[in-house]
Amino acid sequence: VLPKGVKAPVEGTSSGWAAKNNEPYINYDLRREIPFAIDRKLYDEGIRSTVSIPLYQDRVLGVFNLDSIEPMRYSPDDLQLLVPISKHISIALENTFLFEEVSREKMEWEKTFDAITDMVWIEGRDRLVLRANKALLDNAGLSVSELRGMHCSNLLARVGIVSVDCLCEDLPVQESQSFREIRETSGSVYNFWIYPLKNEKGKVYASVHYLKDVTNQKRIEQQLIRNDKLASLGILVSGIAHEINNPLGIIAGYSEALLDRAEDEDLKAVKGFEDFPEYLETIHKEIFRCKEILGSLLGFASPQSGKTRILDINELIMEVMLLVKHKAKSLKHNLDLDLNRDLPKVNADPGSLRQLFMNIIINAMYYTPEGGKIRILTGIDNVIQNTASGEKQMLKISISDTGSGIAEDIIERIFDPFYTTKPTGAGAGLGLSICQRIAREHGGMIEVESGQGVGTTFSIRLPVAEEQ
Structure with missing residues (x-):
């Protein structure tokens, strides 16, 4: 009568009456009585008798319908037989609904689990x-x-x-x-x-x-803690450096005066005085080494940013090469340059970047054995960085050496101020801290990759200037 899948209204039908009243409905002969509109349609299709039995399990699940083209096809005896059958159908239907619900909930749970x-x-x-x-x-x-x-x-x-x-x-x-x-x-x-x-x-x-x-989360937390420590340390260092710098200047002045006096021929003739000029020279040299360390401390604690301008990184690196060339030659190091000639320019303070590159290259020389290689490579980074002012293309400057490498247990500490693996007197442990600060001030970053016995690579990333 109705094609499969077609939806029909329940109201005004024998099925609707059976479902509403939770009672079987039987029409023995549609020729005698057509109480529902749907019965007229059934009659026109040749149906002469019909039965509707509700399927019930705590709630109405549906209606079991039987139709026949023969009048008087169904009797009260048939109804007594069909009602128990409908109960079994109700149980099966309830189980089907439960299975579908469980399957649906299982699918939702799996989606949530996998999400x-x-x-x-x-x-x-x-x-x-x-x-x-x-x-x-x-x-x-x-x-x-x-x-x-x-x-x-x-x-x-x-x-x-x-x-x-x-x-x-x-x-x-x-x-x-x-x-x-x-x-x-x-x-x-x-x-x-x-x-x-x-x-x-x-x-x-x-x-x-x-x-x-939570590796990245922990690194961020450690960086925040480190930044807080650096801020406090900067205030402390600045005060101490200024307090020491003043008397050190006085000592330096008197040491120079004594050195001048030591050149007096009459004093040189005094027995036991012959070693004094050497002692004074050593004192004078160490005073100025202390002043250099204090200068680094003050530079770390109170960074003075110079004026920025549009500049060519390759040209800046070539300037640095002229400064370190002699030292590299004396250490028998090979300097290998691989500079991208089509490199975009950056907006930066040339003095600060010169210091950054110098520090890292000199550091590489220190840890690279005689005859080793230091390679400097420039190019465009293949990753767009998200900065406070939006997405920016970055330049990448890599400085690699064939030195002994950095031990895995200390690589996270190399940017900490005053941390150094050099012997006493060989450095204050501020070089890499200053380098990291300079890179960040320019909207960039420094990353390090190292393996013991295979060397170290420092990668400096700097944002490309908006105006070229």
């Missing part, structure tokens, strides 16, 4: 993985079938956690959630939570594991 960008998985009490989200599968490089049933220690190794065999061995599933922080030798930091899953008796049968990579 979590951190790594989440479920383990049984035997430490075998029962289920994992997409983030974990992607990090582990495994399929669902490969991961299911894997022991947690093997899973952790796949995602880069090697410092512990299994996070759960010393963190047993408890009545409430558990937490720990994991720090890998690689520098990665993870926050790890375990949430128990309980059955209806309150017994823990499995646990949800949540692993969050």
Whole structure:
């Protein structure tokens, strides 16, 4: 009568009456009575008798309809037979609805589970993985079938956690959630939570594991702490440097006067005085070394930014090369330049950038053995940086050496003020701190890559000038 899939209104039909009253409806002969509008349509299609039985399970699920072209086809006896059948149909229909609801909720749960960008998985009490989200599968490089049933220690190794065999061995599933922080030798930091899953008796049968990579967050926190320390340190250093600088200037003046007096021929003839000029020269030299250190301290604590202008980085590097060329020759270092001639210009303070490049190149010379190579490369960075004033194209200046490299446990500290691996008297430990400050003042950054025995590369990124 009606094609499959066609929707018809329930109101004003025998099905609607049966559903509303929760009672079977039977019309033995449509030729005698047509109480509903739909019956007229059925009659026109040749239907002569009809039965409508509600399908009910705590609520109306639908209506079971039978139609026949024969009048008097259905009897009260048929109705007694059909009502029990309709109850079984109701149960089956309810189960179908429940299955569809469970399937829909399962799909929504899986979508939510996979939408979590951190790594989440479920383990049984035997430490075998029962289920994992997409983030974990992607990090582990495994399929669902490969991961299911894997022991947690093997899973952790796949995602880069090697410092512990299994996070759960010393963190047993408890009545409430558990937490720990994991720090890998690689520098990665993870926050790890375990949430128990309980059955209806309150017994823990499995646990949800949540692993969050907080490496970048920790680095930002450390940088903020470092910046606060630097601000306080700058105030302290500035005061101390000024207090020391004044008496040091007086001492320097008197040492110069004594050096002049030491040239007196009568004094030179005095027995035991012959070593005094050498002593005074050493004192004078050390005084000026102290003044240089104080100058670095004051420059670090109270940076004086010069005037910026549009300049060519390649030209600036060539100027620096002229200054370090003699030192490189004396150390038998090879200087290799690979400069991009089509490099855009930058808006910068040439004095500050000259100091930045000088510091890093001199540092590279110090740690590069005789006959080593120092390579300087300029180019356009292939990454657009987001700055406070919007997206900007960056230049990249790489300074590489073939030195001994930087140990992994100290590489995070090399930009800290006063930190140095040089022997006493060889440096104040401020060079790289000043370099980092200069790069940031210009809207740029410095990154370092190093490996012991393979050398070190410092990459300086600076924003391209808007006006060329």
